[in-house]
Amino acid sequence: MAEEDAKRRxxxxxxxFLGLGFLVIMGRLFDLQILQADEFTQLxxxxxxxxxxVEAGRGAIYDRSGKILAINMEVPSVFGAxxxxxxxxxxxxxxxxxxxxxxxQLETKLKSQRDFVWLARHLAPERxxxxxxxxxxxxxxxxxxxxxxxKGPMLSHVLGFADIDNQGLEGLxxxxxxxxxxxxxxxxxxRDAFGGSVFPKGLxxxxxxxxKDLVLTIDEVVQYIAEQELDEVVxxxxxxxxxxxxxxxxxxxxxxxxxxxxxxPNTPKGDGNLWRNRAVTDAYEPGSTFxxxxxxxxxxxxxxxxxxxxxxxxxxxxxxxxVVHDHHKNGWMTFAQxxxxxxxIGMIKVAQxxxxxxxARFISAFGFGQRTDVDLSGEQRGLTKExxxxxxxxxxxxAMGQEIGVTPLQLVMAVSAIANDGWLMRPxxxxxxxxxxxxxxxxxxxxxRRRPISSETAKIMTDILRGVVLTxxxxxxxxxxxxxxxxxxxxxxxxxxxxxxxxxxxTVSSFVGFLPADDPKLVILVMVDEPQTVHxxxxxxxxxxxxxxxxxxxxxxxLPRTEGKQILAAR
Amino acid sequence: MKxxxxxxxxxxxLVAVWEKVDxxxxxxxxxxxxxxKKQVQQEQQFLRLEMAKLTSPEQIERTAVAQLGMVRPKxxxxxLVKGVSPSSPDASAxxxxxxxxxx
Numbered sequence: 001m002a003e004e005d006a007k008r009r010x011x012x013x014x015x016x017f018l019g020l021g022f023l024v025i026m027g028r029l030f031d032l033q034i035l036q037a038d039e040f041t042q043l044x045x046x047x048x049x050x051x052x053x054v055e056a057g058r059g060a061i062y063d064r065s066g067k068i069l070a071i072n073m074e075v076p077s078v079f080g081a082x083x084x085x086x087x088x089x090x091x092x093x094x095x096x097x098x099x100x101x102x103x104x105q106l107e108t109k110l111k112s113q114r115d116f117v118w119l120a121r122h123l124a125p126e127r128x129x130x131x132x133x134x135x136x137x138x139x140x141x142x143x144x145x146x147x148x149x150x151k152g153p154m155l156s157h158v159l160g161f162a163d164i165d166n167q168g169l170e171g172l173x174x175x176x177x178x179x180x181x182x183x184x185x186x187x188x189x190x191r192d193a194f195g196g197s198v199f200p201k202g203l204x205x206x207x208x209x210x211x212k213d214l215v216l217t218i219d220e221v222v223q224y225i226a227e228q229e230l231d232e233v234v235x236x237x238x239x240x241x242x243x244x245x246x247x248x249x250x251x252x253x254x255x256x257x258x259x260x261x262x263x264x265p266n267t268p269k270g271d272g273n274l275w276r277n278r279a280v281t282d283a284y285e286p287g288s289t290f291x292x293x294x295x296x297x298x299x300x301x302x303x304x305x306x307x308x309x310x311x312x313x314x315x316x317x318x319x320x321x322x323v324v325h326d327h328h329k330n331g332w333m334t335f336a337q338x339x340x341x342x343x344x345i346g347m348i349k350v351a352q353x354x355x356x357x358x359x360a361r362f363i364s365a366f367g368f369g370q371r372t373d374v375d376l377s378g379e380q381r382g383l384t385k386e387x388x389x390x391x392x393x394x395x396x397x398x399a400m401g402q403e404i405g406v407t408p409l410q411l412v413m414a415v416s417a418i419a420n421d422g423w424l425m426r427p428x429x430x431x432x433x434x435x436x437x438x439x440x441x442x443x444x445x446x447x448x449r450r451r452p453i454s455s456e457t458a459k460i461m462t463d464i465l466r467g468v469v470l471t472x473x474x475x476x477x478x479x480x481x482x483x484x485x486x487x488x489x490x491x492x493x494x495x496x497x498x499x500x501x502x503x504x505x506x507t508v509s510s511f512v513g514f515l516p517a518d519d520p521k522l523v524i525l526v527m528v529d530e531p532q533t534v535h536x537x538x539x540x541x542x543x544x545x546x547x548x549x550x551x552x553x554x555x556x557x558x559l560p561r562t563e564g565k566q567i568l569a570a571r
Numbered sequence: 572m573k574x575x576x577x578x579x580x581x582x583x584x585l586v587a588v589w590e591k592v593d594x595x596x597x598x599x600x601x602x603x604x605x606x607x608k609k610q611v612q613q614e615q616q617f618l619r620l621e622m623a624k625l626t627s628p629e630q631i632e633r634t635a636v637a638q639l640g641m642v643r644p645k646x647x648x649x650x651l652v653k654g655v656s657p658s659s660p661d662a663s664a665x666x667x668x669x670x671x672x673x674x
Contacts, residue, residue, distance in 0.1 A: 068623035073616045143613075150623035224628035481646050550646065559651050 056182030059211030063220040074143040077121040084138030098130045122146040149265045157277035161265035175377045182211030215432035217253035225551045226256040233544045234260045237531030243279045243408045245525045249416040251446040252425030280379040283405030287492025288342045290401030294351045297362035300457045303353045306336040310346045317345040320392045336464045340473040344400045351399030356387035365452035366414040374427040382406045412525040419520035422458040424449045478542035480549045482560030487513020489537035511541035521558045
């Protein structure tokens with residue numbers, strides 16, 4: 001009996017132990033299979049799956065006729081995983097031969113404690129083949145998107161540039177970064193025993209959404225013409241800087257915008273000074289080109305008529321204890337001649353009829369002292385003062401284009417308003433944003449800002465400005481054979497930082513005008529800052545206007561004035 | 572009967588294995604084609620870039636002047652005429668045709 005009891009006890013004990021054992025196993029199973037299931041699935045996944053990031057290509061930038069101005073391309077970049085590099089020294093030596101970089105630098109990188117180091121980024125596409133031959137442990141090549149600007153420095157200030165990590169830093173690249181950039185995608189693939197990828201199973205793909213493309217209003221050929229002519233004048237006159245803007249007056253579309261000094265956006269090294277788009281970021285004292293504003297204002301207010309005689313005081317006139325001079329000693333002249341000869345004295349007398357409040361109102365109506373709202377980054381308002389803050393001489397100064405700061409773009413848009421029947425337009429550079437499929441996502445067109453002057457005033461102004469380019473005017477060198485040109489010269493003396501007065505040798509020489517005068521298609525501003533050889537706007541800038549205009553009308557097919565018979569050609 | 576069932580199961584197993592192998596094989600083929608597609612796309616991109624460089628006005632002018640001995644036409648050598656498309660029913664809606672040379 002006792003023997004049986006002992007036996008049963010042993011069975012019970014064994015059963016309890018076994019049961020406990022099972023319970024522990026069950027518990028562990030529960031823990032592994034249910035509580036920690038997600039974690040382990042992931043762990044397993046990591047071993048036989050790999051995730052690839054799929055870079056979204058940055059959108060391209062095109063000119064108005066679809067010519068490529070900026071494009072992204074996949075180029076090889078070389079990285080190292082120092083942990084897996086057995087012999088950093090010899091790897092560095094072999095790599096330096098292909099990458100053409102310093103051995104010691106490579107070696108330091110390969111000896112570092114980090115998991116991942118870049119050895120060379122954005123190599124030329126043809127180098128990829130040399131790299132395939134290397135097959136070093138711990139060294140890999142991956143494709144990365146790199147920005148290319150096939151036209152080099154052309155339009156660089158408008159385009160700006162994107163950095164090595166696909167981020168827009170200047171110009172349109174910065175302004176439209178969100179649209180150009182796109183979104184990265186992800187792809188999970190099965191890994192085989194060698195770490196290669198097997199495509200389909202458990203396909204988990206988040207497609208990258210490629211960046212959108214920009215279509216500009218810029219015409220590549222007009223831009224080229226503008227850049228070449230600006231280059232020529234800046235080099236010849238040894239000027240500090242220069243700006244050319246070509247605008248379609250009826251729409252406000254910018255056809256060309258050239259700035260000197262310039263840079264190559266493919267290798268944007270060095271000076272932020274070179275990157276600045278002076279056409280919108282810098283305010284200049286415009287000088288005589290600004291006489292247009294006071295003149296248009298006086299005509300609009302019917303305070304003067306083009307034929308009215310104004311006395312030029314023989315070139316010397318006292319304003320608030322300061323003597324104002326004219327370049328020529330003018331006697332009696334019509335108001336039209338005041339502008340044609342660019343008489344300071346005549347213009348001051350007309351501005352005095354206007355008075356500060358009215359003049360200030362027109363300055364603002366023409367868009368000065370406010371951003372033009374152009375779609376470019378870094379735009380300034382310029383420098384204007386409320387009439388209450390004007391000094392005793394300010395009215396006279398502003399009439400001549402001093403004591404006021406305007407950006408080249410503001411000036412060209414104000415003149416565009418005269419060319420456009422009095423309507424002030426919003427300037428713009430981007431006309432379309434397109435998805436990579438070609439579908440148009442956004443479209444931009446002409447926007448009227450306001451109408452500073454009536455159609456009648458605009459016509460009278462145009463007539464007067466035609467005279468500037470005819471014999472006796474200051475802008476004769478701007479005349480384009482076969483076309484009626486209307487425009488205005490400007491030679492603004494710059495303030496000498498040492499004396500605080502106006503310098504005789506440091507000037508901003510400019511010409512702004514439009515053609516054909518009876519149906520304006522182009523407004524062109526040429527601004528040359530501190531030319532060293534000659535200073536007069538009529539001598540420095542007017543011929544540049546003429547050469548740009550003559551080539552642009554040919555390219556754009558703008559017909560000359562018809563004299564007598566018309567030539568018709570069938571095509 | 573038992574033999575028949577066994578044979579059917581055996582064949583089914585073979586088919587299953589064969590399918591699995593085929594999936595993997597096709598997977599590799601897709602992978603290869605993807606790679607090839609990428610290469611061709613890259614090549615195309617590269618060619619587009621080359622084309623953009625070669626058709627830039629600067630490059631065209633350089634080639635025209637330096638290699639082909641061309642010169643820029645003078646003002647009086649270019650006449651812009653109002654072009655009229657013959658197929659157009661409305662003759663007054665003429666198109667402007669740029670640049671024709673006369674000697």
